[in-house]
C-alpha cells in the first residue's frame with residue numbers, strides 16, 4: 001500500500017512538472033493560458049453562475065489537455081523523424097485538428113456565456 005501511494009505521488013510530481021513545462025515552454029499554451037486568465041477575470045467580473053463556471057472550466061481544461069497531447073505528438077514526431085515526411089505532416093495535421101475541435105467548442109461556450117453581457 002505504501003509503495004502504491006509513493007508511486008502515485010511520484011507520478012503526480014512528474015505530471016505537475018509536465019504542466020509547468022507546457023506553460024513555460026510552449027507558445028501555444030502560453031497564449032491559451034493568457035486568454036483563459038482573461039476569461040476567468042470575466043467570470044468574476046460578471047459574477048457568472050456556478051453552472052457557467054463548470055462549463056467554462058471544462059472548456060478550458062479540454063483545450064489545454066488536447067493542446068498538451070498535440071505538443072507531445074509533435075515532439076515525438078520530431079524526435080522519431082526529424083526530416084520532412086508527408087506522413088509526419090499528416091500526423092501533425094490531425095493532432096492540430098483535434099485541438100481545433102476543442103477550441104471551436106470552447107469559443108462557442110464562451111460566446112454563449114459572455115455575449116449576452118455585451119449586447
Ligand SMILES: Nc1ncnc2c1ncn2[C@@H]1O[C@H](COP(=O)(O)OP(=O)(O)OP(=O)(O)O)[C@@H](O)[C@H]1O
Pocket residue numbers: 026027028074081082083084085086087088089090092093096
Ligand atoms: N517533419 C515534417 N514533415 C512534414 N510536414 C511537417 C513536418 N513538420 C511540420 N510539418 C507541417 O507543418 C505543420 C506545423 O508543424 P509544427 O511542428 O511546426 O507545429 P506547430 O503547430 O507550428 O507547433 P509549434 O508552434 O508548437 O511548433 C504541421 O501540421 C505539418 O503540416
